[in-house]
Amino acid sequence: xxxxxxxxxxxxxxxxxxxxxxxxxxxxxxxxxxxxxxxxxxxxxxxxxxxxxxxxxxxxxxxxxxxxxxxxxxxxxxxxxxxxxxxxxxxxxxxxxxxxxxxxxxxxxxxxxxxxxxxxxxxxxxxxxxxxxxxxxxxxxxxxxxxxxxxxxxxxxxxxxxxxxxxxxxxxxxxxxxxxxx
Amino acid sequence: xxxxxxxxxxxxxxxxxxxxxxxxxxxxxxxxxxxxxxxxxxxxxxxxxxxxxxxxxxxxxxxxxxxxxxxxxxxxxxxxxxxxxxxxxxxxxxxx
Numbered sequence: 379x380x381x382x383x384x385x386x387x388x389x390x391x392x393x394x395x396x397x398x399x400x401x402x403x404x405x406x407x408x409x410x411x412x413x414x415x416x417x418x419x420x421x422x423x424x425x426x427x428x429x430x431x432x433x434x435x436x437x438x439x440x441x442x443x444x445x446x447x448x449x450x451x452x453x454x455x456x457x458x459x460x461x462x463x464x465x466x467x468x469x470x471x472x473x474x475x476x477x478x479x480x481x482x483x484x485x486x487x488x489x490x491x492x493x494x495x496x497x498x499x500x501x502x503x504x505x506x507x508x509x510x511x512x513x514x515x516x517x518x519x520x521x522x523x524x525x526x527x528x529x530x531x532x533x534x535x536x537x538x539x540x541x542x543x544x545x546x547x548x549x550x551x552x553x554x555x556x557x558x559x560x
Numbered sequence: 561x562x563x564x565x566x567x568x569x570x571x572x573x574x575x576x577x578x579x580x581x582x583x584x585x586x587x588x589x590x591x592x593x594x595x596x597x598x599x600x601x602x603x604x605x606x607x608x609x610x611x612x613x614x615x616x617x618x619x620x621x622x623x624x625x626x627x628x629x630x631x632x633x634x635x636x637x638x639x640x641x642x643x644x645x646x647x648x649x650x651x652x653x654x655x656x
Contacts, residue, residue: 485567486563
C-alpha cells in the first residue's frame, strides 16, 4: 500500500467503507454529509499512507480520523447556522434555513424506525465525548476495550461516559415523551 | 434505547470508490490542494517555523546592535561634519 498500489488502496476502501460511513452517519445523521466525511477520510488515508507508522491498527486510525472529521463537520454546520441567524437579524437572508427531516438510520428495522428516530435526535444533543462513545458502542457495536483504544481513554472512563450518555438520553427522551403526551 | 438492537451497518451509495477516485483526481489537479499537502508535512512546517524564527531573531539582534552603537556613530558623524566644513574664521590664527 505504501508503494502507492492503487489496487491495494481500492481493496482497503472496499473493505472499510462501511466502517467509516456507518460511524460518520451515526455522528452527522445525514447521508450526504456522511458520504462527504467518508470521502475526506479516504483522501487523508491516500495522502498520509506514507507516514503511517503502523503503531496502531488501520481500523483504529480510520475510526479516529472519521470521528475527528465528523465532529469538525458538525461544528462547521453549527457555526454556519449561527452566522445565518445573525445575518437574518441584520438584513434579508436569502438562504433558506430549515431543520432537516428526522434522521432514519437505514439499518434500523421497520418496527423500530420511529423510536430510533427519536433516539437519534436525543443522541445529537449529547456532549461530544458521550456522543462518540455511544455511537461507537451502539451503532458500530464496539466493546469498551476497543472504544478505549480509539478514544485513547481508560476502560473505566469509557464506562463512565457510556453510563452518563444513557442517563442523559433517558432524561431527554422522558421530557420528549412528556411534552408529546405519550 | 432498544430500538437500536439488531442495527445493521449502513453502507454508502453504490460506486463509492468511483466518486472517491474522481475527488482524488480533482485534488491532484488543484494547485492549492497540492501545496497544502506539501507545507503541512510536519518536517516542512517545522523547518519553515525555525527559518522564520531565525530571521526574526537576526533582525531583532541586528536592530539592537545598531541602536547600541548609535550614540558613537552620531558623535563620529557630527565630528566628521564639523571637521570637513571650511571655516571662514580661524580663531587661533587671526590675521588682519
